[in-house]
Amino acid sequence: MRLAAASNEAYTASVAVSELLGCKQCGAGRGQDEELGIRIPRPLGHGPSRFIPEKEILQVGSEDTQMHALFADSFAALGRLDNITLVMVFHPQYLESFLKTQHYLLQMDGPLPLHHRHYIGIMAAARHQCSYLVNLHVNDFLHVGGDPKWLNGLENAPQKLQNLGELNKVLAHRPWLITKEHIERLLKAEEHSWSLAELVHAVVLLTHYHSLASFTFGCGISPEIHCDGGHTFRPPSVSNYCICDITNGNHNVDEMQVNSAGNISVSDSFFEVEALMEKMRQLQECRDEEEASQEEMASRFEMEKRESMFVFSSDDDEATPARDVSRHFEDTSYGYKDFSRHGMHVPTFRVQDYCWEDHGYSLVNRLYPDVGQLIDEKFHIAYNLTYNTMAMHKDVDTSMLRRAIWNYIHCMFGIRYDDYDYGEINQLLDRSFKVYIKTVVCTPEKVTKRMYDSFWRQFKHSEKVHVNLLLIEARMQAELLYALRAITRYMT
């Protein structure tokens, strides 16, 4: 079944930019093409996201002027209107900042050559077996003149990029383990050494693509049409189907797990929103009277940290990643390990001692000018984005909820805010939501539609996408903080 949005997109991807400006006649144009005997790629999925019904998603052509400008920008920058953009356009303000940052990272002045940037993107996405991003960037990589041999695996890439593999691995799964020795190894590797500026560029790219992989899985982004239909730019070695379909094909298993993990009956879900709002009200009111002791606060953080490992839905045996993506990284067994599970004590990261606004920003901006500003803006927008709505309610102050989500993610990475009461998280985030957050952030490849559906049932899809934006930005910041702190330590 071919549906409007997807076919629009396919069409716009294959015609000149000018057509985008007046694409009202897309439908007609497509018919003509078929008569001419041109093979038209047919989308396999149903719209840009497998989780969100297509009718919920904005149709290309019905956007307002702001969104239209965004689409045009996106198309101009990337040469395509990808599904990520189509889903993110739920939040145009964020999308604008996102596209600007991504464009700057990939195409504007920077210390790394263009094909290196895409290759690093591939490396990062491959860590999460995100074939969607891998496929996109394989195309881009070849397009900017990258050596196709590199795509056969990291061991075929230059030594310099191979050295980055270790950092990529640690950063993706256990960023708290990054030490200045990691940085030193990269910077002092004879002729293969990185410069500080290059390293910061690479780190920003890695974190960007780790979190973007989270978004891709978290919102169930469908494979791009040209990735299915076999694109001419692609090397024959890249398979014609997407791993997203394979790895998530075994829905039955996952569904079982979710059911056992957090089964809420439909009638409950109706009161979910009311209950949540009530809790927020209560917290708001009783905050002043009830003062937890310091030890209590500390133990709440530890508890939340510890507990975050039990919310994990799936068991530990990792599904072996499909072959063609896994060849971009080695050591497939290295995955997210919970912060506090293995008895190894890692000191808690205090945000008051090293935070993005004061420290991270300055470092990034010093070594890779302007990017600090762009990322700062993006964090800011993501953190402060609100429409003051919750499901069917209007004029709600959601700052408490957003902060809880943000801090919960940082908590999973061992980052602690002195001025936050981690008891709030338990009040506000229910189990199925925590399962979803944890999965998206730590092992995005395991996200299923069931998980997506089972949290916040009454909430709109746009709000769930909003949650995803918070997740990816919080994750990116957490990874950046660890990496930048290591770089700072190396420098002092």
Added chain:
Amino acid sequence: MEKMSRVTTALGSSALTGRTMHCHLDAPANAISVCRDAAQVVVAGRSIFKIFAIEEEQFVEKLNLRVGRKPSLNLSCADVVWHQMDENLLATAATNGVVVTWNLGRPSRNKQDQLFTEHKRTVNKVCFHPTEAHVLLSGSQDGFMKCFDLRRKDSVSTFSGQSESVRDVQFSIRDYFTFASTFENGNVQLWDIRRPDRCERMFTAHNGPVFCCDWHPEDRGWLATGGRDKMVKVWDMTTHRAKEMHCVQTIASVARVKWRPECRHHLATCSMMVDHNIYVWDVRRPFVPAAMFEEHRDVTTGIAWRHPHDPSFLLSGSKDSTLCQHLFRDASQPVERANPEGLCYGLFGDLAFAAKESLVAAESGRKPYTGDRRHPIFFKRKLDPAEPFSGLASSALSVFEIEPGGGSMSWFVDTAERYALTGRPLAELCDHNAKVARELGRNQVAQTWTMLRIIYCSPGLVPSANLNHSVGKGSSCGLPLMNSFNLKDMASGLGSETRLDRSKGDTRSDTVLLDSSATLITNEDNEETEGSDVPTDYLLGDVEGEEDELYPLDPEHVHPEEPEYVLPQEAFPLRHEIVDTPSGPEHLQDKADSPHVSGSEADAASLAPVDSSFSLLSISHALYDSRLPPDFFSVLVCDMLHFYAEQGDVQMAVSVLIVLGERVRKDIDEQTQEHWYTSYIDLLQRFRLWNVSNQVVKLSTSQAVSCLNQASTTLHVNCSHCKRPMSSRGWVCDRCHRCASMCAVCHHVVKGLFVWCQGCSHGGHLQHIMKWLEGSSHCPAGCGHLCEYS
């Protein structure tokens, strides 16, 4: 207590003593504050909260305020302040949002006095009122500032920063009711403590968070602010609008700023990231810090002047877990290390030159050549003596101007435009370039090209059979070479080159060079004059199959000789006219320089000129010897390139480098090549030869050079209707929603190259317009203008 009072009295007689010293703390410090008696300092951090007594030789730990069984977040301090009226009163801001006050007068071990838990987020700053005993102000991440009266349990008033995080709050020292607050979004607000409903004034001070501010201790309205944008700004708040008085650009985000006591224009700053030093700036001289303290090994987190009336003692705490006392007289002064000399060329060859005045004075007294002979000093300016540090680092500026008309560089432009660098066989390129050079009267260059052609192309062109030919045949082979120059051309060419060189000799150093070489030159005149003889000599003696032995010697001998041979040309152009030798002497000399030259000057001088055909023959013989591959000459060619580059003709060096490509590239080290390329490109751009410079960039093989034209390739265009910049796409305007540039011929939007008539401003696709104007001279838009396309 006894000691304290002693110091206090000592201060009365204004004699604070001490030395530069430091002590180790157990943990990183976040902030420090000094007691008003200037004898104690409090250090606060995440896991440290101690009072130290400052003694003559060392810091002595006096009190540890971190008592209690287990660590509490209330003790994790982000900031600390000591009351300037009451030596027993302290306040700290905790990272968990609690404001704590401490009373050192309490008899128990725990000095904690009051606890205010009103802020929801980290409190960034606390500040006591400078004169009022009980008023405390706090600024927090949650966007609120609260004013506490220590006699009450809660805050007296709350000031809202509209949910922007507050980074610093400071009571004005002079105005009783005023305080300033700085925000994460770059704003600074001025509040009246009596009016919590809205701020008195607000302005944007910085781009990004403003981390700190400090009121001037004497000047009522002066407020210094420091931000993440690496700037320190001084604002005058007395006027209606806050006016920026001074701006200091530092190298890292500014974490703290403190005015220096008793020095009206001095302030101390430290940074939050990357940079560990403390700087003291004179705001009137914002480029070089007046003093610099480099003791810390990690970022400095707190600075405080020890006494409000003593400018020489600065205390600092750092993340490297040390507490330091710095003495101003021990500070390093970057200005001493600054290089007060500078040199710059103007577009038209003018030269500006700044040097220490003492140097200039001494030299001009010693040696009159500073322009008397050729290039007058146009003016000489002394810097304003009223400026600070005038004694330390001031320079005199001299500007030299070239003689009018003497600096024509038209040969350079012509050469650059007409040279062919690629796209044809090497031989053709060389011939072409030789022709160009000859037409411009630069015979030496022309000869070089010709020789290059011979070196790198001839063996292929001339069958090896020719090698053993008789005299007649040999000379016929050499004939084209001989024709390639004649003496008259050469003489005029030399004249012009001399002029050029003079124009280049503007710099004093050049003058020196010329001067010194002049003496050399006179010595070498003989050799130069009899240049033609020398090869003869050599040929007569050694021609019998001994080239093998002779040539290896060449490089050493050629190298010293070539410059000698050229310099005279420039300094004494007339010499060559005197010498009436058959054509070809220079050629001979370049090609077959004799190893005997230097040794046999005297002999050579006595020898008579010999038959030219003879010498020609010998050249061809040497050249066409099959045992000499082009590689053999590469050392020679490299020397030649170096010579040209050194002489200032980097154009020649680069052109040859490009034309010969791989043949010589490997013999010249990368850096030198890069240097030549960049110099040449720089020159080309000064002459606005954009196309040529771009071609050179493109043809260069050096990585660093070829990436030059990959930077900033964006072209910004404005809409032709609304005149605003078109941000997203180059052909449609977001604001007026019109396509900006329509082709007058096909009436479609032009998305690529747009060419337009400057007379009537109609235009369109380059191809279309070209085509149109072939057939018609009128504007395609029908406006009646007679367009010209060139």
